[in-house]
Amino acid sequence: MRVGDSVVRGKASLVVFAAALVITMAGSWVPSFWYDEAATLQLARLPLPEFFGFVMQRDAVHGLYAFVMHGWIQVFGESEFSVRFPSALAVAVGATGVFHLGRRWFGVAPGILAVVVFVALPRITTQGIEARSYAMGTALLVVAAVLVAWARERRGWAPWVAVGAAATASVWMFAYGLFVLPALALLADDPTLAWRTRVVRVSAALVVPGLLAAPLVLAMIPQRGQVAWLSEQDVNLYTVLIEPMFGSAFWMAIGLALLVAVAVRAGWRVTLSSPVVSLLVWLLLPGTVLVTLSLAGMPVFTPRYLTVSAPALALLVGSLLGGARRRSLVAATVLICVLAVPHVIASRLPTAKPGGIDLRAAASFIASHARPGDAILLEAGGPAGTRPRVAIAAYPDAFAGLRDIAFASSYVGTGTYSDSLVDPKFTEVPGDADIWVVTRDGSAFAQQLAANGYAPASVRDVGGLTVGEWRRDDAR
Structure with a gap:
């Protein structure tokens, strides 16, 4: 050559x-x-x-x-x-x-x-x-x-x-x-x-x-x-x-x-x-x-x-x-x-990945609206590509300083990519704090939140997910 x-x-x-x-x-x-x-x-x-x-x-x-x-x-x-x-x-x-x-x-x-x-x-x-x-x-x-x-x-x-x-x-x-x-x-x-x-x-x-x-x-x-x-x-x-x-x-x-x-x-x-x-x-x-x-x-x-x-x-x-x-x-x-x-x-759209949801949008919305000390509650069930709780693993910085009231132990201990979860610990949420709830359709946790004295202060569709701000009735 x-x-x-x-x-x-x-x-x-x-x-x-x-x-x-x-x-x-x-x-x-x-x-x-x-x-x-x-x-x-x-x-x-x-x-x-x-x-x-x-x-x-x-x-x-x-x-x-x-x-x-x-x-x-x-x-x-x-x-x-x-x-x-x-x-x-x-x-x-x-x-x-x-x-x-x-x-x-x-x-x-x-x-x-x-x-x-x-x-x-x-x-x-x-x-x-x-x-x-x-x-x-x-x-x-x-x-x-x-x-x-x-x-x-x-x-x-x-x-x-x-x-x-x-x-x-x-x-x-x-x-x-x-x-x-x-x-x-x-x-x-x-x-x-x-x-x-x-x-x-x-x-x-x-x-x-x-x-x-x-x-x-x-x-x-x-x-x-x-x-x-x-x-x-x-x-x-x-x-x-x-x-x-x-x-x-x-x-x-x-x-x-x-x-x-x-x-x-x-x-x-x-x-x-x-x-x-x-x-x-x-x-x-x-x-x-x-x-x-x-x-x-x-x-x-x-x-x-x-x-x-x-x-x-x-x-x-x-x-x-x-x-x-x-x-x-x-x-x-x-x-x-x-x-x-x-x-x-x-394939270059925000919701292009399997599941068709924008976890980043939901995480960014909470990061920009939640106050330090507020709580988070993200739905963990459903098909893998549509689980809102994946946002915590994908964008952890967005949830820094917020209370994860369903968290029990890390995924490292479970041997899976899912944290060990428990029923929401509402007693750990201060009376003046809000709970930011991210679900696929808004129905998850609704009864539990209402039973513990919370009502939605705002509900928005963000990136194909429902993001709700729940507040105690006596704090409204």
Whole structure:
């Protein structure tokens, strides 16, 4: 490779990285934190001794990610922008890797188109601003694939050590990356080499990372109760074929399907080369395993877990459409971007996260209206994404100086992400203090408050939640 070519490719990769980062981060600070992100913060805030104890007891699957975030928030704080930035950074890394692989395997134009598809996929635009491990795990898988392509051109065992390290890190970052390892092994294998060399390569991509992931898997087995809610997840054609990559943006799935149909109709074909076969395994195997296990009575599937397959879909689409004429390629790129716009906008609204409520708005309202010594009472029941009490975990500073009259003990002691609660302790509320009540529809606690001499002084809808200021009748 000439030096000039290397410089050009380096600049192109830098442009891809920067563009993907800026596009993904745009508006990332607008949506309120939700249940899953609050759980990330609850774990990441813990002192390390308590952190490791909690991980071993409850949440090993997110342990490495939470450990990274523990250090991150110590330095950069807990704003929405800060906490979500690592995921956006991971998308940028993943996009750069997708570009590198697409250019190497299929050509420059397919590589560019693959990046556009990857960044525009609703699943990626969502996970890029989600304080969870999915984007990081996916990026590490792409890095591992890039390292495989690089190691195949080098001599010695050192490059394969790097492959094994990246693949292992990807699984520890998100456990279901384990099901992508066979695809990496296919990429690493070369039938023209001696069998010993082939064994070393496949071991670096599959066997060694699998063995090193064994402690994580063993820790997860007794913790499977934390995903018991997956038994309530629908497993149907939409949730299996559309939602993993496109969420609710079904129109984008239709648009991509039409583009592929046009490409096939025009005679564009993809040769079943080693990279293409590996990408098909990457795309299909994780979903096949998770869906099969769920249908067999072991619920482990939810659409966002298949974020790990997004790079494979993007590269396959790029390889199929990349052979088109420049005008057709530009038109396809524009169409993909246009189709992505509605979801990008919708995913950057204050109530965009699952549950459709704005915990930040409710917390900020109380912080600006409550007086020191006032009490709080937040509903803890209902679906995870709609529980008002999650606001305390997501925005603890907003409730500083207020009495949490239902609190009994911290979530650290319960071994869950929920505090231990008791019936509201109204006797602990001074006579001149108000109780700020946050519920989903205003009905929770109403009878108890009335029975203890409280009446609503004001009731407002804030961020999709009902925020009421309750005051003693004799203090009105």
